Amino acid sequence: MVSSNDDIETLAEEIEQARTALPHIASLLNAFGPLMMGRSRWLMEVQEDPKKIPVDPIQYHDGKPLSEQGSLFSPEDPWQSAGLAVAQAIALGFPNAARSMTALSSLIADGRVDCSSLITLSELDDDAQLTARAVELAMELEILLLFLRFLGRFLLTRIARDMADELAPLSWSKGYCPVCGTFPHLAILREHGQRWLQCGECGHEWKFPRLQCPHCEHEDPADTSYLFVAGNKEDTAFTCSQCQRYLVTSSRPAELHQSPADLIAITLAHLDILLQENGFTPMAECEWNTLGSPQV
Ligand SMILES: [Zn+2]
Ligand SMILES: [Zn+2]
Known part of the structure; x- marks a missing residue:
């Protein structure tokens, strides 16, 4: 690119x-x-x-x-x-x-x-x-x-x-980043509902099954779900009750220009607060999803 x-x-x-x-x-x-x-x-x-x-x-x-x-x-x-x-x-x-x-x-x-x-x-x-x-x-x-x-x-x-x-042509089936080994801080749902995990450290993205937990690899609809906030169908968070982790998720199926993942993640900061108040931990901690002010 x-x-x-x-x-x-x-x-x-x-x-x-x-x-x-x-x-x-x-x-x-x-x-x-x-x-x-x-x-x-x-x-x-x-x-x-x-x-x-x-x-x-x-x-x-x-x-x-x-x-x-x-x-x-x-x-x-x-x-x-x-x-x-x-x-x-x-x-x-x-x-x-x-x-x-x-x-x-x-x-x-x-x-x-x-x-x-x-x-x-x-x-x-x-x-x-x-x-x-x-x-x-x-x-x-x-x-x-x-x-x-x-x-x-x-x-x-x-x-x-x-x-x-x-x-791109190599196969990768893990929930952590194939470049730097970090867990994702965001997922983007693109065409056909494909889930692309986003690495907050190196910016790499990779495809991952939509219903599987990237953190503990658990896959059971009874333990995993997507949390929606009233009035907004695009922005959700995947939650896993097995490992108590969450992943903020943005649905952008028809986007021609791909917005930078960091910017999308920051716009979802309200979901981070909500999920953390409910006892979930982010899959990857970033400066903008740890509670508190960003001021140094
Ligand atoms: Zn990475
Ligand atoms: Zn899990």
Whole structure:
């Protein structure tokens, strides 16, 4: 999929339309809109040099995502441009983080911060090292974590886009993402009622049986159902009483232009609140479906 300036303009219009139509999600759009825009622009910048990684079709068929078949990241990836794009977008979306993100942008631009070594820090799961790095960079730990999460997502989205043609003919029957191994944050029902699961980390989408739970693979109409909200037939949530998980779901059978999954998921934030109040847990936690305000 090649994107153009027109696609980016369309995305900006879609965000504005959502802001007008759904004022209750304005704060989420203010926070994450710049990140959606920044990621699209960055993906366009790096599309000349597609990233290809080897796939073993047999391991893939057995449910081993690309992330478990080898390393997804390498130091040669465009870390610095991704880091700059993420820092600029967070500065726009999160006013409290603007000062530290502007400072970080200068450090990245001068080559004094190496974003590929920063991401390895987040994979270590070592709080002491992360905290020390946050102190060194003079920023709050939460802000550094937000930056690292989106830095990883930008790079993963590039891989998912560049590998989509290779993966399309291969068979995948799991409820977690074939690229990065994460559970979906959204499902979209397209023509003939086919359910497409959406990965919130890398943006990959894959087909999955409509009545089966992607999280625990349980399939029994008695334990699974779709929750509807009065007056709206398009937006629902799949629920599984076996694992107590839910998946927000949008029905878009005849859509010519495919809206970005992140934007659709954010417009369903009211369903997240409702489901969580009823004791269900999201299949994948994202910043916009965890209860509470997005302000850092
Ligand atoms: Zn993924
Ligand atoms: Zn389940």
